[in-house]
Amino acid sequence: MVMTERFDPATADIRWQRVWDERQSFRADDASARPRSYVLEMFPYPSGRIHIGHVRNYTMGDVLARYKRMKGFEVLHPMGWDAFGMPAENAAMEKGVHPGGWTRENIANMKAQLKRLGFALDWSREIATCDPEYYGHEQALFLDLYAAGLVYRKESAVNWDPVDMTVLANEQVIDGRGWRSGALVEKRKLSQWFLKITDFADELLEGLGGLDDWPEKVRLMQENWIGKSQGLRFRFRIENASAGLPDGFPDSFEVFTTRPDTLFGASFAAIAAEHPLALALAEKDAAAAAFIEECRKGGTTAAEIETAEKHGYDTGLTVAHPLDPAIRLPVYIANFVLMDYGTGAVFACPAHDQRDLDFARKYGLPVRRVVADGDRTDAVFPGDEAYTGPGRLVNSGFLDGMDVEAAKAAVIARAEREQWGSGETQYRLRDWGVSRQRYWGTPIPFIHCGACGVVPVPREQLPVTLPEDVDFKTPGNPLLRHSTWKDVACPQCGGAAQRETDTLDTFVDSSWYFLRFASQPVDKPFDREEIARWLPVEQYIGGIEHAILHLLYARFWTRALKRIGRIDVAEPFASLFTQGMVTHETYSRADPANGQPVFFTPGEVERGADGATLKADGAPVEVGRVIKMSKSKKNVVDPDEIVATYGADAIRWFMLSDSPPERDLPWSESGIEGCGRFVQRLWRLFAQYDAAVAGDDRPLDRKRDQIVVAVAEDIEALSFNKAVARIYELASAIEKAPPSASRSQAIRTVLLLVAPMMPHLAEEAWATIGEGLVADAAWPAVDAALLVEDEVTVAVQVKGKLRDTLTVAKGTAREELEALALASDKVQRALDGAEVRKVIVVPDRLVNLVA
RNA sequence: GCGGACGUGGCGGAAUGGUAGACGCAGCGGACUUAAAAUCCGCUUGGGCAUCCCAGUGCGGGUUCGAGUCCCGCCGUCCGCACCA
Numbered sequence: 044m045v046m047t048e049r050f051d052p053a054t055a056d057i058r059w060q061r062v063w064d065e066r067q068s069f070r071a072d073d074a075s076a077r078p079r080s081y082v083l084e085m086f087p088y089p090s091g092r093i094h095i096g097h098v099r100n101y102t103m104g105d106v107l108a109r110y111k112r113m114k115g116f117e118v119l120h121p122m123g124w125d126a127f128g129m130p131a132e133n134a135a136m137e138k139g140v141h142p143g144g145w146t147r148e149n150i151a152n153m154k155a156q157l158k159r160l161g162f163a164l165d166w167s168r169e170i171a172t173c174d175p176e177y178y179g180h181e182q183a184l185f186l187d188l189y190a191a192g193l194v195y196r197k198e199s200a201v202n203w204d205p206v207d208m209t210v211l212a213n214e215q216v217i218d219g220r221g222w223r224s225g226a227l228v229e230k231r232k233l234s235q236w237f238l239k240i241t242d243f244a245d246e247l248l249e250g251l252g253g254l255d256d257w258p259e260k261v262r263l264m265q266e267n268w269i270g271k272s273q274g275l276r277f278r279f280r281i282e283n284a285s286a287g288l289p290d291g292f293p294d295s296f297e298v299f300t301t302r303p304d305t306l307f308g309a310s311f312a313a314i315a316a317e318h319p320l321a322l323a324l325a326e327k328d329a330a331a332a333a334f335i336e337e338c339r340k341g342g343t344t345a346a347e348i349e350t351a352e353k354h355g356y357d358t359g360l361t362v363a364h365p366l367d368p369a370i371r372l373p374v375y376i377a378n379f380v381l382m383d384y385g386t387g388a389v390f391a392c393p394a395h396d397q398r399d400l401d402f403a404r405k406y407g408l409p410v411r412r413v414v415a416d417g418d419r420t421d422a423v424f425p426g427d428e429a430y431t432g433p434g435r436l437v438n439s440g441f442l443d444g445m446d447v448e449a450a451k452a453a454v455i456a457r458a459e460r461e462q463w464g465s466g467e468t469q470y471r472l473r474d475w476g477v478s479r480q481r482y483w484g485t486p487i488p489f490i491h492c493g494a495c496g497v498v499p500v501p502r503e504q505l506p507v508t509l510p511e512d513v514d515f516k517t518p519g520n521p522l523l524r525h526s527t528w529k530d531v532a533c534p535q536c537g538g539a540a541q542r543e544t545d546t547l548d549t550f551v552d553s554s555w556y557f558l559r560f561a562s563q564p565v566d567k568p569f570d571r572e573e574i575a576r577w578l579p580v581e582q583y584i585g586g587i588e589h590a591i592l593h594l595l596y597a598r599f600w601t602r603a604l605k606r607i608g609r610i611d612v613a614e615p616f617a618s619l620f621t622q623g624m625v626t627h628e629t630y631s632r633a634d635p636a637n638g639q640p641v642f643f644t645p646g647e648v649e650r651g652a653d654g655a656t657l658k659a660d661g662a663p664v665e666v667g668r669v670i671k672m673s674k675s676k677k678n679v680v681d682p683d684e685i686v687a688t689y690g691a692d693a694i695r696w697f698m699l700s701d702s703p704p705e706r707d708l709p710w711s712e713s714g715i716e717g718c719g720r721f722v723q724r725l726w727r728l729f730a731q732y733d734a735a736v737a738g739d740d741r742p743l744d745r746k747r748d749q750i751v752v753a754v755a756e757d758i759e760a761l762s763f764n765k766a767v768a769r770i771y772e773l774a775s776a777i778e779k780a781p782p783s784a785s786r787s788q789a790i791r792t793v794l795l796l797v798a799p800m801m802p803h804l805a806e807e808a809w810a811t812i813g814e815g816l817v818a819d820a821a822w823p824a825v826d827a828a829l830l831v832e833d834e835v836t837v838a839v840q841v842k843g844k845l846r847d848t849l850t851v852a853k854g855t856a857r858e859e860l861e862a863l864a865l866a867s868d869k870v871q872r873a874l875d876g877a878e879v880r881k882v883i884v885v886p887d888r889l890v891n892l893v894a
Numbered sequence: 895g896c897g898g899a900c901g902u903g904g905c906g907g908a909a910u911g912g913u914a915g916a917c918g919c920a921g922c923g924g925a926c927u928u929a930a931a932a933u934c935c936g937c938u939u940g941g942g943c944a945u946c947c948c949a950g951u952g953c954g955g956g957u958u959c960g961a962g963u964c965c966c967g968c969c970g971u972c973c974g975c976a977c978c979a
């Protein structure tokens with residue numbers, strides 16, 4: 044076969060994609076004896092079109108999966124669809140289509156787009172969470188968790204989104220607004236299904252410690268989300284309850300503190316404005332009522348509250364210090380105390396808490412040092428900066444001399460002994476409400492019977508499938524008014540009963556899909572032994588936006604399934620990688636009518652060296668910052684168009700080049716053009732392969748082997764930008780080298796190195812150079828002896844400044860290096876007659892002469 | 895305000911405490927061509943007529959024979975946030 048002058052992706056891409064399909068090249072073999080590798084990217088929501096962020100995400104995973112195959116692993120690299128969710132219902136309402144039809148059409152389109160990119164995916168394991176074959180098993184697992192006591196119902200105030208007509212998790216409410224609709228959230232009381240994630244708070248927190256290959260940032264975010272704090276809960280007795288409290292109101296209140304060690308530094312107590320005690324006082328005290336009303340104003344975000352000035356209202360009440368009843372502390376209502384956390388009341392130690400100090404200085408309250416700051420031990424605490432560091436306790440009676448941790452334990456022990464308080468662990472994490480008042484989700488498999496109460500759907504009746512004949516002309520959940528689906532006989536008593544019409548949060552669907560990918564029996568969710576063979580996922584790749592919710596829920600489900608004995612792994616994802624976004628500058632003009640910016644797509648704009656003009660009228664547009672691609676800002680490019688113009692390999696190569704994968708990748712037209720040119724450049728290089736040429740080129744052999752090793756390391760570290768740079772380097776070196784057997788070997792090697800990244804080009808060239816498919820080829824072997832350089836360049840410095848370099852044999856003796864350095868003209872000139880007082884020699888690296 | 899990350903050419907970025915700017919993009923010059931595209935060769939941190947030198951990794955200090963890298967203090971940008979006691 045003679046190689047054509049140009050590589051034609053339009054024909055080659057599709058040809059090889061068909062070959063891979065027909066041969067099922069990327070089908071994972073459950074029975075394989077090879078070592079296994081499970082590479083997974085977060086599966087997409089089928090919104091309709093693949094966007095450039097997907098391309099980046101899946102290209103990274105694909106390079107790793109293909110590389111692992113070349114290294115001899117049996118690779119599981121599956122793909123599926125997170126197919127339930129609100130956009131389908133929104134489309135149903137807006138366009139009058141069925142959510143299922145809309146979703147399945149989107150899946151078909153996006154699957155074709157993914158295939159067009161040549162990803163090495165095992166499509167035989169494709170999952171759509173909206174298929175009864177999937178969600179029926181989810182219902183069974185939900186019943187298992189129910190049987191294990193990890194699912195319960197409770198009447199509770201929920202976040203009601205009046206636009207989407209659904210309940211939102213606390214985590215899904217952003218600034219009091221629905222995270223999708225942006226509507227102001229109202230409080231409503233409904234009977235809801237909950238998962239007991241709080242039972243796992245400690246486990247989930249502890250487990251983070253073993254996730255060494257997760258980004259520190261994500262672990263920290265989860266840690267803060269779980270929000271464990273240990274401290275002391277104790278009761279303050281009110282000394283002068285008669286001074287304003289209603290008759291019969293408790294004459295004490297509880298506080299929680301994480302700093303019981305600083306108790307002797309207490310100078311006042313503070314309660315939240317919504318605290319029952321504050322509300323009780325407000326009944327008789329108009330000034331207190333006014334203060335509470337004032338506290339309700341202002342924003343609720345942390346930034347707003349933090350910068351707001353501290354305000355307090357002296358209630359006139361005093362409480363007794365638990366360790367020394369002679370000490371009386373005033374009680375304030377304060378705007379910086381939160382009702383939601385702990386007990387809604389605190390004791391304040393101004394010397395060692397910044398907020399308390401700000402407050403104390405403002406209201407002239409005592410500030411007593413109880414933790415030594417180095418040598419500073421006197422009780423009088425100066426300045427406006429609280430000391431929160433470690434140290435010995437001072438001015439604290441029986442605690443004096445202890446360190447902070449010992450003092451905490453001592454106070455808790457005494458409180459428990461004297462029965463005025465107890466050590467307590469607090470979590471911020473709350474149970475996970477999974478009920479959604481929506482049609483397009485997994486039906487919750489329960490039946491409500493007037494006589495029997497809430498009854499699980501019998502196993503043999505699963506799956507509870509969604510009815511197809513629904514309409515969305517009326518707002519609200521169509522399941523509620525679908526009587527033939529909703530009205531059923533009670534499984535227990537046979538009487539008239541109703542199905543649960545709520546469906547599950549879609550985060551449930553994505554909390555176990557990685558298990559179903561690994562094992563897909565018909566009669567059960569998964570097979571325990573097969574899970575044990577594939578899990579945990581070796582490398583999980585996705586966006587940082589899932590750092591908390593999805594990843595925490597998936598960890599919870601995995602642990603819950605382990606606890607009830609269904610699987611043996613505790614953590615689903617051994618290594619996590621969060622990739623950066625694809626960004627582009629924006630183009631806009633102010634709308635003359637209202638001054639709002641009107642955005643234009645990159646295709647509508649002609650970009651010049653210092654500005655941009657609109658193609659339509661030739662007049663300038665404003666060039667905005669480089670930000671994440673989004674439809675609303677129109678700074679998007681369509682992957683399909685790029686593939687049509689440059690081919691799949693060029694866009695894949697662009698996704699891997701230049702920017703480190705965890706950082707944002709700025710899209711550029713010239714960048715993708717450069718990638719397209721490089722594809723052709725490699726094609727021309729591959730055409731120069733000639734097995735008949737003889738002769739060695741040792742330096743080229745060495746370069747080749749060094750780069751093979753380096754590229755492997757880079758891919759394993761997901762440092763694709765570095766791997767790409769090294770491949771450029773090798774390609775350039777080969778182009779400059781004269782013909783030889785070594786050169787032909789190096790060309791063959793470059794082909795194998797780029798095979799995971801540009802698989803179509805590689806297959807096309809391999810068809811003339813190699814045997815079989817490059818998809819089945821092995822990673823190139825290297826000669827270990829060649830990896831070691833026999834000649835090195837040594838830097839020569841005078842007083843730490845580079846003056847010359849020496850090219851010497853590796854391992855040249857120190858004395859010889861020193862002599863060679865001193866013999867250099869440049870060195871002598873720099874020394875300018877000065878006496879060398881000291882010589883530092885790092886063999887094979889440098890000589891530093893200190894004059 | 896708190897927590898985290900980051901700060902290197904025109905741009906994206908390389909650099910186990912040891913030759914700063916690999917590699918790519920853009921730009922400039924040249925070759926080829928009737929011409930253009932494509933391709934190939936060369937240059938490309940700033941300054942000084944420079945095969946030579948000076949300065950240079952946000953700013954100011956420090957440690958070290960030697961600092962982009964380590965330490966301290968600032969400044970700036972981005973991300974997250976729940977005053978979590």
